[in-house]
Amino acid sequence: MRVPGPLPGIPGIQQSRHPGGPGVPLRPHDTAAVREGRPVKRRIPDKTWAAAPCYGAPMPSIREFQVTFDCAEPERVARFWCEVLGYVVSPPKGFATWDAFDRSRPPEDRGSWFACSDPSGAGPRLFFQRVPEGKVVKNRQHLDVRVGTGLVGEERLAALEAECARLVALGAVRVRLLADDNDSCIVMQDIEGNEFCLD
Template identity: 85%
Template sequence: MPSIKQFQVTFDCAEPERVARFWCEVLGYVAPPPKGFATWEEYQRSQPPEKQGSWFACTDPTGAGPRLYFQRVPEGKVVKNRVHLDVRVGTGLVGAERLAALEAECTRLVALGAVRVELLADEYDSCIVMQDVEGNEFCLD
């Protein structure tokens, strides 16, 4: 059985470009326009009105991370995500040093429109549960 070499993470959302640009800032990703277009604006203008703004994508400039794809859906978010991203900012850190790294990143992301939900911490580990600009949960880990 062959193994999968690449995958993308898809987000259902109301405003694909807004959510994608948030995640570009969080992860240091870039959003090159679709092939054959100089800008996203040029691409959007080429689409029929009902398709304009229906999707947006961004990629890891190093090529190491998965492509992120954001698609407009008519329904809003109703329940907690079954799958979420863990943004790894505290890897290898423990105690107060780990909490300081998590809190610093939390402050940066709140300024971008994220919402802090709660700090989960015990004597062994900690993370901060957050929501992106459309309420999708993710963790600073």
């Protein structure tokens, strides 16, 4: 595992001008420090010591974060998630609309991609790409749609059920309620079967 360079603001680590250039290697014993939120100290090329940032620290090399969905119908799934999250359609850079982007592509590629984003800029961009194969197993990761934050018991369950009813009307599928005295959640599927939770 490697911490990618550059790491601005950390003494002794210079900005790399070569993509894929050397990073700061992490050794197996470093993982305990990262898990515990302690800095990882590492001897670096100029013989000075530096503390690499831990979980929760800014990651200055990341410019944008997005979540990508493989799907059969990118625009349809993207518009579903716009309704779920209050997102807006975000056209590709350099194009006013997705239609304009599609017209620039070969016919076989048209409709292969779509995206939406949080109008406030707080949430990640969601990107949808067409793939030939269908979904056959449970997702290894999923989104949690946080509608019950700060609520417990019956009040939380009422908020989850109200949101579940709204999303089922949009085409989502209710899978099951995971009941708990205080922290219930509802497992759902989007319009192409991707799991998510109302939490």
